Amino acid sequence: MSSHDDISRHLVHLEVERRLAPRTLAMYGEAFERLRGFAHRHPVELREVQVHHVRRWAAQLHAQGLAPRSIALVLSAWRGLYRWLGRDGLVALNPVEGVRAPKAAKPLPKALPVDQAMALADHHPDADDAGDPRLAVRDHCIVELLYGCGLRVGELIGLDIGAGAATAGWIDAAEGSAHVLGKGSKRRSVPVGAAALKALARWLEVRAELAAAGESALFVSRRGTRLTPSQLRSRLKRSALQAGLPTHVHPHMLRHSFASHLLQSSGDLRAVQELLGHANITTTQVYTRLDFGHLSKVYDAAHPRAKRK
Template sequence: MTDAAQPPVAAPAAEGDIARHLVHLEVERRLAGRTLVIYRDAFAKLQAFAADQGVALRDAQVHHVRRWAATLHREGLGPRSIALVLSAWRGLYRWLGRDGLVAVNPVEGVRAPKAAKPLPKALSVDLAMALADAPTPADGAEADTPAVAARDQCIVELLYGCGLRVGELVGLDVRPGGAGWIDASDATAHVLGKGSKRRSVPVGAAALRALRDWLGARDRLARADEPALLVGARGARISAGQVRARLKLRALRAGLPTHVHPHMLRHSFATHVLQSSGDLRAVQELLGHANITTTQVYTQLDFGHLSKVYDAAHPRARRKG
């Protein structure tokens, strides 16, 4: 028998299980190439841990997996990365279980360490002002009609000036009785927030001016029977996606160095009010948070701002070069 006709040497059970599972992921699950690379790396870690402990892959128990996850954490792997590794392992053992190769899935119930919630990003006051005061192209291919310019100005002023969620903004109607509306005479926005909870928010002078200008131009865009305050190019209620697109364009026009989205303006509203007032409870009411612990994230943002001021201004804060 020639070398070409020799039967292949059988791979160890662990390598064979992982190789077959990777084929399953690639051919049947059709995972992307980058995802497969991540899974291969996760399985390489699993094999290394099992070999180091002298444990056959199919004999691994929950306490083994917990120990291996803890080792990944000690080695500096972040919670999200550990969660991804555990997800890959969990899928492997679930697949082996379907073939009757393992009795239990040792990864079920094992969770990665909790990841710290990232702080919401807020614009500085200067950048928020630059966005609000962004000039509208008067001519050229990117020029806006006066009605579109007035609408976009109204969008920015209501998001930043009132701290509205994008869903609350697009839900506003021209007249009372719907999900939300603005009482210009009382300078108050009445909105329907999360959990169908209503709240009232003060509307500042800049937002009221923008609202008045938009209402003067709205008929040029809106359908005759459209109840929505803010409308898109087809005259119907504007969508959240359209608001995001218009904000992105406006930020580019204003030369802002960061991507701007509706929730960033809500974060900016909360941060700037807290920096000026120090009243966390008031910010909670303005944002419509049911629990003040949700609002307390802004105290961390505020502390960051104060730290920068201290470092820049206090003579004892300056470090020698």
């Protein structure tokens, strides 16, 4: 039986027995066409393909510019085909088992340009739009702490009014520092700037009017209970729209902005690692790539020798 027949029967199996969606079937069909093309050019019969063939073909797909995720999908389709042939005793081994696609490069973290980050931090949400002027004060304080301290969402909403080992985190306004509980239950302290302390003082003036009796959370919702991550994301998105930012802003983007802008100004990777609470400096090094990308854009736009004819 020809390779065409094997693939056709397998596609029928996927459609009738596995009930794959038409879009998925089309993607599998494309993957099998690639396989048939490789086998024809080698040449080798489909049922006689070996592991070294598959490794070579995967490398060729990578050299042709196919993304790692797309190669992974192709290999998955091939692996399923040979597994199905193996169940019928038509192949002795699955040549795709153990063959993996190249690792996809981790995307760079998205950070705001300095001017946009400053516009958001300087923006005071309109009290009328917010519906409650106290919530506008709270939202401004949250932006100042996210961007000014590089806090994670969980670290920020975990802040309490009280201080001590029993609390997840707190802010010492007199000392100008925030003490938070980060990943792995590791505590760290980060400095809190003057702008954030000023915004915090304004929030504390009105917080008691919103907070439920006995609520220890620093940041509370309209109902007086601890603010949730989804509520924080929604309010931040709203603040960014009000400030006129042209992009969707999420809380971690402000953490990325904090790290990127600090590294651009200081160049001190070790200090940025400490402030972010990264256990390994390789995690922080992604911001050097982000910083280089920024510098490359500046160079390409401004330097006369960068322009290609």
